[in-house]
Amino acid sequence: MSSRTVTDLKWEDILPSLALAEDRLARLDETLKTSPIRDGFLARTHYLDAIASLALEGELVHLEDLVLADVDMAVRAPSHELVRAREYLSARRQIADTDAGWTLTARAHRLQNLAGRGGQGAAEETDDADRPSVRDTSSSVDAMASADDDLTLAFATLDSALANAQAALADTAAPRQKTPLIYNAECDEEDRFDLWRDSIDQTTHLPSTLAAALALVDWDTQQPLTHRPWLGRLIAAALLRQRGKVTTHLPCLSVGLRAIPPRLRQLSPTAGTTQRLLTQLEAIAAAAEAGLVDHARWLSARAGLLRKIAGRRSSSRLPDLVELVMKRGVISGGMVAEELGVSTRAALDLIEALGLRETTGRGRYRAWGII
Structure with a gap:
């Protein structure tokens, strides 16, 4: 302007x-x-x-x-x-x-x-020589097959498939015409x-x-x-x-x-x-x-949750759950289990003890949070 x-x-x-x-x-x-x-x-x-x-x-x-x-x-x-x-x-x-x-x-x-x-x-800076060569990999597979080693052949075939996939991805990364x-x-x-x-x-x-x-x-x-x-x-x-x-x-x-x-x-x-x-x-x-x-609003909600879990033992994971739900907004049982390092059943018990509101209305694949 x-x-x-x-x-x-x-x-x-x-x-x-x-x-x-x-x-x-x-x-x-x-x-x-x-x-x-x-x-x-x-x-x-x-x-x-x-x-x-x-x-x-x-x-x-x-x-x-x-x-x-x-x-x-x-x-x-x-x-x-x-x-x-x-x-x-x-x-x-x-x-x-x-x-x-x-x-x-x-x-x-x-x-x-x-x-x-x-x-x-x-893509322009990528050197074609750096891309995986499918032809070279296939020849190595033939050489390994002649050794009559089933395990080596299986691994070589897997390497060939990975090379093909990497070559295909490298081709799709090139710029396309609009x-x-x-x-x-x-x-x-x-x-x-x-x-x-x-x-x-x-x-x-x-x-x-x-x-x-x-x-x-x-x-x-x-x-x-x-x-x-x-x-x-x-x-x-x-x-x-x-x-x-x-x-x-x-x-x-x-x-x-x-x-x-x-x-x-x-x-x-x-x-x-x-x-x-x-x-x-x-x-x-x-x-x-x-x-x-x-x-x-979120600060007030956090204060309410912390008051609810006051007096718990020092090893309780509920304070960690409070911080997680304040950060994510919406959590699931699997998310809590992964973040806190507990089982899914223990994660659901923690959610129930905290009294979070269920947000999806579903019977399965549920989520809880503070919106």
């Missing part, structure tokens, strides 16, 4: 929303600095932001399904919506678990991966994405919250990535962290955008820059406010 566009904004309308967003972000950040459930809060908000991102696109993903699929304990085949939610969840975790500055560095390799363009460069049926040939996403990043570099003199809101406005108007429209919200959240507005968490901008009234986020194509900027500032403020409310 050019400096002339910034000067043309209606600042008398923008400043109150900007101040509110700045204040709520600072309050949430300071709250998390000394919070005993900070790690659990961060883990749970990853799930909530992924669910909110899919909800903005009109898709419904249940929290318990996403949590169980995330730990490979899903009870049914994953739906298309669940796969997309896991993609968002993976990208958000990748941003949250790395240094604050890498997301916005020029030509960052990891940013290319998030944008769906990292596989091409990696089909015109899915991708618009006249739309150069790489150039548009780089132009959007250049517009972020022009906002270094602005307050971080305002710069993030302007980046979101430009993302909505330019639409640099057609098949990953959610990536702009994650990069804007990383911008807030990189410029020091928040230090303890990655703001859940999808949650905030979902929380504001639909009339504010579903703007007409002719809406002005000021109105679009107000929408993004309202979403940032709503995201921080939702974080404060969830933190207070």
